[in-house]
Every structure is written in C-alpha cells, then in structure tokens.
Amino acid sequence: MTVAIITGASSGIGQSIAIQVAARGAGVILTYQGNSAGAFDTVAAIEKEGGTAVALRLDVGGPLSGFIAFRDQVVAALRDTWQRDTFDHLVNNAGSAYMAMFPDTAEDEFDKLYRVHLKGPYFLTQTLLPLLADGGAIVNIASGAASFSGLEPGYSAYGSMKGGMVTLTRYLAKELSVRGIRVNSVSPGATRTRFGGDAFARFPEVIPGLAAKTALGRLGEPDDIGVAVAALLGDDGRWITAQDIEVSGGFNL
Template sequence: MPIALITGGNRGLGRSCALALAEAGVDIVYTYRSDAGTTADEIAKLGRTAATLPLQVGALEDYDAFVASLRTTLRENWDRDDIDFLVNNAGVGLGGSIAQTTIEDFDTMMNVHFRGVYFLTQKLLPVIADGGRIINFSTGLARFTDGNNTYSAYASMKGAIEVFTRYLAQEVGPRGITANVVAPGPIGTEFGGGAMRDNAAVREAMGNRAALGRIGEPEDIGAVVATLLTNPVGWITGQRIEASGGTLL
C-alpha cells in the first residue's frame, strides 16, 4: 500500500490532500506544528492508516531528528523504511507591500517556504522509494499579482520553489522519481486570515476574475494532487500545474 508524507496535513490544503489521497487508497503520515487536528480520525473513517508527527518546517536544526522519527513511525506502522509520495505543503501567509515587509517577515517566509522545503526535501531523498513522486506547492501569485501589492515576498519564495522543482526533477529522474509543482489560485481556506473563505465580497470579486466564475475550494486542490500521485501520469515531471480555475487568463 502506498504511503504519502504531507507537511501541514492537519488543516487547509494539506488536509484536503490527505483526505483525497486516503480516498484513493493511500496511507498517510502528516506533520503539524502545534495541533494535529482531526485529519487522522477522518482518514481512519476512510479505511486508511494515518500517523502524525510534529514539525516546524522552518526549523532546519530539527530535520535530522524528524527524519529519525519518521523512519521509526514507518517501521512501527507499516514495517517499511520508505515512503512513496512527498507533498511539501506547509506554509504561512504573511502579507505586506514591498515598502511594508520587514526583514523578520521576509526571513520567516524564506525559512518556511524555500529554505525549509529545499533542505527538508534533501533530508528526505533517501526515504523516498525509487519510482516515487514529489509535489511542491507554489501559488498562482507566481504568475499574476494579487492587485493589492500584498504578497510580493510570499510569491517570490514560491517562484524560487518552481525553479528548485525543475532542478529536483532532473536530479531524481534517474531513480524514476518525478517532481512537479501544483500552483493553486484563490482558494477558500484560512490562509491570509481566512478572507477568501469567509468574506463573501472577496469571494465574489476573486471568482469574477476566473474563467470558471468562482474561487476554488480545498477539495479542488486535493483532487489535483491525488490525480498526480495515484494515476499513471509518471511521464510528467519538472512541470508547473496551475489549478486556479483560469484566474486572470
């Protein structure tokens, strides 16, 4: 049975990915920062096995201990020492114009969204089975601006992730591992304070910018990730797949 590791699987897009993969027959290990949430219980109701591990993605000094804990968890729950899929999802949304962005906020986003993904993936490469698949999350904001000069630093980190993923795909290709980017557009989650989820006016305004006439929901992204990981699309690698409903075409 395939096993996926999802960072930040306790809520938002990570949770939607975990549930979509569980429905497709995948067992899940997911990380959380402070509260594991109910995702594991929901996965169990779908008949799959779930395990949770604490991880602060920006804390690179903890990665060796995390990988050791992951290996122990894999042995205890599955009698395995590797995973099939890695989904680098965990993130933090800190907004501000270029003029307003502080060095502290910039460094936080750098550590979580770029340094963290880069070096966590590095540590996990020996744990990913040959023939496995990696998904890194970017954002539609790496292609279009948000119109309010709010997410320049965040989007810049995601642009770096897109370049990293192409190099990653080249490096792991000889092992039969694919690496791709999923770039969500506006999605109704708690990101950025939850306005896209809770504010009807914001939802309508952003939905009007999409060809499909609505913003996305977490389940839309979970379905994309599950399709890329569990279907026979292993000939796709090093690519950016934008799932934005056709925002700002």
Template sequence: MKIAIVTGGSNGIGKATALEFGKRGISVILTYNTYKDRAEAVVKEIEKNKGVRAVALKLDLTQISTFEGFVLEVKKSLKEIWNRTTFDYLVNNGGVGGPMMLTEMSEEYFDKILNTNFKGPVFLTQHLVQFMNDAGAIVNTTSSSKNQSFPGYSAYGSLKAAFSTWTRYIAKELAPRKIRVNAVSPGPTLSNFGDGVFDKHPEFIKPLAEQSVFGRIGQPEDLAKVIVNLLSDDFGWVTAQDIEVSGGHLL
C-alpha cells in the same frame, strides 16, 4: 500499501490532500505545526477507510535544525505502523502567506516567508528523499501569485517562483532514480491559509470569484484531486511541470 507524507496536513489543501489519499487506499503521514487537535481529527477521518493508516507528526518548517529529529519520528512511524523503512510520495504543501508592502516589510516577516515556503521545504526534501522509494513522486505547492503582481505579495510571489524553478532542477537531479517532481499552483482557494484572510475579510470572496471563468474560487478538494492524480502512475510520463489549478483565474 503506498505511503504519502503531506506537510501542512491539518487544514486547507493539505487536509483535503491527506483525505483524498485515504479515499484511494493510500496511507498518510501528515504534519502540523500548531493545530494538533485538527491533525488528529484528520487522522481519524483517514482511518475510516478500510486498511488505511495515518499518523500526525509535529513539524515547524522554519526550524531546520529540528529536521533530523523529525526524520527519526518518521522512520519510527514507518517501522511501528507499516513495518517499512521507506515511503512513496511527498507533498510539500506547508506554507504561510499574508500581504506586506515593501515599505512596511520587516526582515522577520521576509525570513518567515522564506523559511516556510522555500528554504524549509528544500532541506526537508533533502532529508526525506534519502529514504523515498525509487520511482516515487513529489508534488510541491507553489502559487499562481508567482505569475501575477498583487500589491503586498512581492515576497510571497517571488519565493513561490523560486520554489517552482527549484522543482524543475530537482526533477532533473532525481530522474536517475525515476522519481518524478512536479508542482501545482493554486489560484484563490477557500481555506484558512494566509492568516485566515477569507474569515477576516469575506468581502474578498466575491470579486475573486468573478475573476475566474467559472465564477467561483477554488475549494481545497479541487487541488487535492489534482495533486493525488499527479502523483499516480497514470501521470508517470509527467515531470518538471508546474500546473496552475485556478479555474481560469485572470484568464
């Protein structure tokens, strides 16, 4: 039985990824920060798959001082549910978005973007990789924003670019353990990420869809399938890559 850890697993791409793992017979430890009820609903859905188990644990990526306690909870779950001390896959998906122009940007906003989208995942990985199985795999969620220049997304895009670069460095560092590290860069995706921007501004969907060669924006399931496949042994010769999954956005 393979076991995956998925951060930000209560909604959007993280939820879709956790559910995709379940469909493929892979058990899941998923994290949530705010929406415990949503996370528990995902757990129930995953466990409808025969022989698959799941658990939801609270994690705030901005509070690095709590990571040691989180790791203890992960280890406790591994022991009690699976009688294991290790896991196999890590999906660093948790993050925050939302635009802010430079002239309006506060240090509080910048620190939130920094800690959730880059610093938090870096130090969380540092903790978790110590008990990841050799020959395991990691996928980091970056963003196609790192290659574009949309007003208001300078902090977000820049830190996603840093996360992408870090992916390559860590792929090199973990190679002696045969651990592969890759990233996926979503284009515009229909989820409540980015402070629920599409719920608040449904008029954004049509122009973004027109920027894709397929005439639609992405669904969380589009990303989930790529993430889970990229972690599988079928992609065992792929590491240090950042794959854009955007339906040809702005091609």
C-alpha cells in the same frame, strides 16, 4: 501499499491532499505545527474510510536539526505502522501567509517566508531523500502568486518564495530522474482556506470580486487542489515531471 508524507495537513489544502491521497489507497504521514486538533481530525477522517494515517509535529521553518529528529520519527512510523523502511510520495505543502506592499515589507517577515516556503522544503526534502523510494514522486505546493496570471499587489515576498519553489521543482526533476522520481509543483489560485488568519471568513466581501476574475466563476475549494495533487502522485501522473500546474479555475484568464 504506498506511503505519502504530507506537510501542513491539519487544515485547508494540506488536509484535503491527505484525505484524497488516502482515498486512493496510500498510507499517510501528515505533519502539523500548532494545530494538533486539526491534524488528528485529518487522521480520524482517513481512518473512518478505512485508511491508515500517522500525525507528527514538524516546524518546517525551524532549525534544520529538527528535520533530523523528524526523519527518525518517520523511520519509526514506517517500521511500526507499515513494516517498511521507505516511503513513496512527498508533498511539501506547509506554509504561512504574509501580505504587504513592497515598500512596507518587513525583513523579519521576509525571512520567515524564506524559511517556511523555500529553505525548509529544500532541506526537508534533502533530509528525507534517502528514505524516498526509487520511482516515487514529489509535489511542491507553489502559488498563482508566482505566475503572471496571479500577480496581485502585496505579495511580492510570498510570490518570490513560491517562484523559488517552482525553480527548485525543475532542478529536482532533473537530478532525481536518474532514480525514476517525478517532481512537479501545483500552483493554487484563490482557494477557500483558513490561510491568512481565516481571511475569507473575516472579509467575505472580497469573494465576489475573486470569483468574477475566475473563468469558472467561483472561489477554489481545498478539494479542487487535493484531487489534482493526488492524481499527480499516482499512476495517472506517471508521465508528468518538471511541470508547474496551475489549479485556479482560470484566474485572470
């Protein structure tokens, strides 16, 4: 059995990725920060279908010492649950939202985005790398906000961090290819999640406009992203590396 680590899997896209990966036969170590109930809902959904999952708390934007402690927990979970000392797949998904026009972007919010979306995944991956099996795969969740098709006012800071993740993906793909490890990024378009304080539920009036900008005529759903990530991690994605794949239904096409 393969084993995947998926960060930020207590709701939305991360939750869907965890469930979709488990449905393809992988064991799952999923992380959460504050939403423990959501994380254990994810575990329950996986176990209901006969899968195996473990939920661990992790603050991706926290101090790097927390990554060392997390690695020790991963070692214990691998040993106790799967009788292994390595894992096969890593999905850097955990994130936070922030929107502000460029002149109004606050330094503390900029720094938070940097810690959660770039610095954290960078050093978490570095910390876990000795446990990642040769021939494994990494998927970094980027964003359409980092590409020409997804440029929207108010996301200069968020999009810049996600652009950094796309660049990091290419460097990792180059450096880790000697171990047969594939590294890709997935850039979702507008997707119906609780991101931004459950923004779509609070402001449903924005949905028709986003759907109208999307070639396939609707808002994305978490499972649209989850199935794409699961395919990239599995054998279907065996000849794909160093790519950023936009999963947006053709936003601004």
